[in-house]
Amino acid sequence: MVKKNKKTENPGHVSQRDMWLWQSRDVSRSVVILFAGFIMLYCTDTLKMSAAIVSVIMVVSKVCDGVANAFAGWIVDNTQTKWGKARPYEVLIIGLWISNWLLFSTPASFSMTAKIIWVFIMYTLVNAVFYPILYASNTVYIARAFKKDQIATIQSIGGIIIMLAAVIFNIAFPMMIKVVANDGAGWSKLAAIWAVPMMIIGVLRMIFIPEKYDIETTAKEKEKLNWKEVWGVLKKNRFLWILGFCGFLFNFVTSMGVQAYYFKYIAHNVGMMGIVSAANIISLPLVFLFPRWIKKFSTSKLMVVGFVISALGYLVNFVAGANVLLLMIAQVLVGAGNVPFSMLPVLLVLECADFNEYKGLRRMEGTMTSFTNLTNMIGAAFGSAGLGVFLSMAGYTGSTATNSSASLMVIRLLFSLVPMVLYLLVAFSLMGYNKLDKQMPTIREGLKAQKEELDAANVMKSEEE
Template sequence: MATKKQKTDKIGIAKFWGWQSRAVSLGSMTVIYGYLMIYCTNTLMLSPELVGTLLLVSKLFDGVTDLFAGYLIDNTHTRFGKARPYEFAIIGVWLCTWLLFSCPAQWSYAVKAVWVFIIYSFVNSILATLLNTNQTTYIVRAFPNMSQIMKVNSYGGIVVTLGCAIVSMSFPTLMGTMATSGAGWSRLVGIYALPLALIGILRFVLVKETVPVDADSEGKIKAKEVVAVLKNNKFIYIVAAMSILYNITLGMNASSYYFTYIVGDISKYMLIASLSMPMLLVMFVFPVMMKKIPISRIVMLGCVCGAAGYLLNFAAGSNIVLLMIAGALYGLGGLPIAYISGMLILDCAEYNALKGMARAEGTMTAFSSFGSKLGQGIGSALLGVLLGAAAFDGNLAADAQAESALIMIRSLYSIIPAIMFMLIFITLYFYKLDKVLPKLRAEKAAEGNS
């Protein structure tokens, strides 16, 4: 019996690494997009308020396409499966990312602003949306049981963290020497774009949809069924709220400004990024924790860690040792949200099915993804608007910046993210699905036996 269980829990090496490949690729894109604001303000010479507004408007549009993508994937039926065909979007993601960071600096102010808005919107509203939305639908059809899915999300997180850490450490180091002009930025991003596009497409090549799901026999999901699940599943709103708050923190991403203007050396951010390496060990603990502690509570524990780390940032100033301790704390705090909170969406889809509604994994994922995109947009807008309000000037060196600008940069890297983590903790306090699902499963089993 034990041997049979071990066999069903085993994931092939090619399949395991294939699944992580696209996550590494898309995660690396997120790392690089964290430098978009400073590229726009310091190279393209666009005002931070304008850039923040453009990114926010783009994310609002993104929310509409998220819901459409969820409906599209729920109603896709091809010989490659429901979700797998959309993996080709990763090629477009990297081509457009390179184009975004290749905007000629000599273009007019208005043309540069339009260029940034259009390409950023296309990447996030269309391409990345399809990749984010297909995740849940794909995983339940690629892996036959929850044990394998837990391993893919937890142990796989080690691979993703390691891959993204390489980009996080190398990018600011190369940025310090290469990103001194528009052409330098183009070459820098080009170094990453081609290999990461090839890595990203490996998921399509190596991971097939082989697991039958009951929802697949239901045919197309009607619009009224989508409305029904959004109306009757209150838990997905809590998951979306968590996504919004966490991604506000990611969207602000004031690290490039902090290490440029407070620490005085952007290349030193590599030391903070390198902390993700020892954190890989924590990922081995998640499968054990998830057997004993509800995922929502694990995320809440992470929030306490994250808030403490960001508050320490404010006291640290330019002290690298304190910044590294703070980085370890908030990095640790973000791991559960980044790598295992997606299983909350699976729970929401199961809740739908147990309540007699369509599973609608695509719609559930799209709704959470909408929260992520909205949060990123709000975060980017806050970064731009608050820097502008504090009199930040991308043409000035650190010693010439207004004191209000330096204080604002410190706050964006500390106090505001800490508040976001505290709000996530409060939000998840009301997530009770981990108590509701066992009862619904028992009722369903009893109906089947009667």
């Protein structure tokens, strides 16, 4: 009897080893992002900085981030080493975590001016130095480490690993804040507790997952990328702008960090935040259905449905108050709806790269990933900064005894109706991506023919030599 090969039967098959190793760095990176959701609380309640000043720091830092993203993708797209185009940059995850630890280790003895400078520098190192290149290299790396069907499996089913890490963090971290982070030294210790294992986990895929596929279909892809070509793609690929706009709004919502304020001042129990976050476990099995749904409906349509579901969850938040059951129901809806856009944007960037190549442009996975990261980070900055601005305008003081009813209402709105409206806007915007969905079968067939022609030409050239 002939033994059947799973890879032959299912081109999307990925071994358990590769699945876990690939997600290792994304798990590490995701935890840093979750950490960022507590920066406003840390600065206002521990460092005693005004929310408005923290907002200014974030906005100014994002100017640096914009410059960094302009170069990050270009650097990765122009890299050629024995280890590949993107793989060498994985080591930057270590610098990311060291900077994050230093950010949450601002010396208490510093003057307020020194604290502001320290926070700005460390926040900028995290968001404008290490993160942009790590983010830009991700799409380039996965496109050369796995085949297209495998990528869909990794980004969907593999996403459950990241979700589990996020659930563990969201359950454990608020409890750890309550026990450990009672002062500046406690926050520093808490950041170190997470930094050490996350640095180790973060470098695993660089060590064990090689770049092994040459995906370029034209000789031009081997040439050095110039800025004229970059501007050409930004002008001609409107689908990339749709993705960037949606990423901006999505990260605006997810980066506000209003949850900590809500559970502290509305629910009056920060520890409850971890219990409510545990409800996300219910939505984890959904990711196993994503590969089938993607083939049937497309990635972008799956995202549209997800955002509508999340919007419903935020509506429930508005009436939940301190009711644990309603908050958990809302969390399940929001968490389940967020999963597609959280886990699958790489697939849309790769579709945009195929569109570029089909139109005679360079693929530029790294450059386009940098562009989407730029819009993501700007959205995150405006979300975090917006929280500070709104709280300051409403008279937030950082003290339960002196907070006004206006500041409490702002916290409620930012936890419910504001994100609901923004998510509905994202869903509407993503409908404009449908035009590319319809073109993709033709594009893939065209690129397949180009690849076969290039391979045949290379074989002929080798025979002649």
